[in-house]
Amino acid sequence: MLEQLLIFTRGGLILWTCKELGNALRGSPIDTLIRSCLLEERSGAASYNYDAPGAAYTLKWTFHNELGLVFVAVYQRILHLLYVDDLLAMVKQGFSEIYDPKRMVYDDFDETFRQLRMEAEARASELKRSKQVAVKPVNNARKQGQDQKSGFGENKKSNSGLADGGDAERTKSHQLENGYSNGNRVIESKLTAVVNGKENASSNVGAFDVNKLQKLRTKGGKKTDTVVNKGSKEESKKKVTKKNRVWDDKPVEAKLDFTDPVGENGENNIEVLAADQGQSMMDKEEIFSSDSEDEEDEEGSQGSKPDAKKKGWFSSMFQSISGKASLDKADLEPALKALKDRLMTKNVAEEIAEKLCESVAASLEGKKLASFTRISSTVQNAMEEALVRILTPRRSIDILRDVHTAQEQKKPYVVVFVGVNGVGKSTNLAKVAYWLLQHKVSVMMAACDTFRSGAVEQLRTHARRLQIPIFEKGYEKDPAIVAKEAIQEASRNGSEVVLVDTAGRMQDNEPLMRALSKLINLNSPDLVLFVGEALVGNDAVDQLSKFNQKLADLSTSPNPRLIDGILLTKFDTIDDKVGAALSMVYISGAPVMFVGCGQSYTDLKKLNVKSIVKTLIK
Structure with missing residues (x-):
């Protein structure tokens, strides 16, 4: 049963709802659809599943892009209604005929919707009945074929003395078993290869030539034999001599921590300098001039590739001058295909590039193309707007304000850094600490990477350079307990922020992922930062x-804690391959809060959304 059908504008104004249905929806499926699907450029999907306590809905939608209308149908997921797509198409057509931008109430559409719904239900039931009727002859034909097969088998046994008759019956039975005959006619199979809809004459000899394959094998065998013989001669000339082991009977030192500056006599043998490398790049406004760069790119492309500019220009000239009645999918496909390839060359995951193109196509289909406007430029502008919406944070990411709010509540602000192995969690944790120190925020580090050798010493070195306290308990300890004790220590000594370093772990390592989940559930941090590399492409989707x-x-909580933000590292090594930022934000919905762009403490900056979008599009 259909639960609800709504019609509203792109601006969020509800024009009509079905009063006949009148079902109260549990939760907020429409708001979730707008927030999680339509605003995040996932409108190219076929449907959206909404889960709430005691409710499981499926939502389907369609757009009228020229009028700026959205049509949404909601029904119970368990029902699998077949007529919803047809009903939405008919409602879209019927409502567009009476739509007036000045009107706000459409009570006269109730009777039209009732008729459209009855027509859609009748059509779906008729289609279901025709499918059931079509299944019966197929089953009868199968049964008849089995009877005929068994009959041929009896004839074969009875005529086993006749050679010619036995061969004929055997071939017929084989043809019936393979499905090439229904008792009336026999279809002969041919071994032909078809390439681009045409028969390939060279494939008549078979899939490959056995003689050529044997020759290649013999040639390859001779070559490999000669290589092996040469290698064996060279190895025989070089005699490998084993070095004698030297045993050292000296007692092992009691402490092997070479990062500790305290020597045997209690004197400092390592000089630790306080890190003062200037202002962090987080506080510097990045100036981005897109107009001059675009002009240079256009001039360069015209000078280097004059034929590429002319290609397709004359074909769309008359269409761009006169304008097009409405854009359809066939018009958009060439431009979207080129845009998808461009995104993939910039390291955007293929799956995400395809979904983005589907969403842009859904937002443009049915729109009227203005005069003197090319389809490619229209598609590019729509994609640019979509990328800006995705990369722009939908919530506040002002950490300094959140730190002061937590301080008013007499508790430290806790940030947990998580990620896979070797992405630079500890280094970028120190960069964040340096930035917070410049804003007069007291920071304490928590060494909760009790798994990797040298992790505690590495974080201890950063703490000495930054002259901030560090809480550590050594190795092979429960990181969740260490983090809890660190937060308690921060509350006692008045530290405003606790930066928790965790062990690197692959996304498929369940024991370590279980330990991470325990740490987050036990301590309830204010911010969970996923540290990822800007070098990855498709793997970013899998990781997040x-x-x-x-x-x-x-x-163990009914509302599990997920990733809140992203810290993108090694951003200075990728040139224009910035697609990982888009892939990570799209797959998780979390904003990029920090970007690491170097080895010093100041090399931490904000994500410039306009710069990323221009780099992806150009």
Whole structure:
């Protein structure tokens, strides 16, 4: 049963709802659809599943892009209604005929909707009945074929003395078993290869030539034999001599921590300098001039590739001058295909590039193309707007304000750094600490990486350079307990921020993911930062989706804590391959809060959304 059908504008004004249905929806499926799907450029999907306590809905939608209308149908997921797509199409057509931008009430559409719904239900039931009728002859034909097969088998046994008759019956039975005959006619199979809809004459000899394959094998065998013989001669000339082991009977030193500046006599043998490298790049406004760069790119492209500019220009000239009645999918496909390839060359995951193009196509389909406007430029502008919406944070990411709010509540602000191995969690944790220190915020580090050798010493070195306290308990300890004790220590000594360093772990390592989930559930941090590399492409999707999935599955809370923000490292090594930022934000919905761009403490900056979008599009 259909639960609800709504019609509203792109601006969020509800024009009509079905009073006949009148079902009260549990939760807020429409708001969730707008927030999680339509605003995040996932409108190219076929449907959206909404889960709430005691409710499981499926939502389907369609757009009237020229009028700026959205049509949404909501029904119970268990029902699998077949007529919803047809009903939405008919409602879209019927409502567009009576739509007036000045009107706000459409009570006269109730009777029209009732008729459209009855027509859609009748059409769906008729289609279902025709499918059931079509299944019966197929089953009868199968049964008849089995009877005929068994009959041929009896004839074959009875005529086993006749050679010619036995061969004929055997071939017929084989043809019936393979489905090439229904008793009336026999279809002969041919071994032909078809390439681009045409028969390939060279494929008549078979899939490959066995003689050529044997020759290649013999040639390859001779070559490999000669190589092996040469290698064996060279190895025989060089005699490998084993070095004698030297045993050292000296007693092992009691302490092997070479990062400790305290020597045997209690004197400092290592000089630790306080880190003062200037102002952090987080506080510097990055100036981005897009107009001059675009002009240079256009001039360069015209000078280097004059034929590429002319290609397709004359074909769209008359269409761009006169304008097009409405854009359809066939018009948009060439421009979207080129845009998808461009995004993939910038390191955007293929799956995400395809979904973005589908969403842009859904937002443009049916729109009227203005005069003197090319389809490619229209598609590019729509994609640019979509990328800005995705990369722009939908919530406040002002950490300094949140720190002061937590301080008013007499508790430290806790940030947990998580991620896979070797992405630079400890280094960028120190950069964040340096930035906070410049804003007069007291910071304490918590060494909760009790798994990797040298992790505690590495963080201790950063703490000495920055002259901030560090809480550590050594190795092979429970990181969740260490983090809890660190937060308690911060509350006692008045530290405003606790930066928790965790062990690197792959997204498929369940024991370590379980330990991470325990740390987050036990300590309830204010911010969970996922540290990821800007070098990855498709792997970014796998990392973030599985991290969130594991944190949700292993959580004991009904509302599991997922990743809140992203810290993107090694951003200075990728040139224009900035697609990882888009992939990570799209798959998780979390904003990029920090960008690491170097080895010093000042090399931490904000994400410039306009710069990223221009780099992805150009």
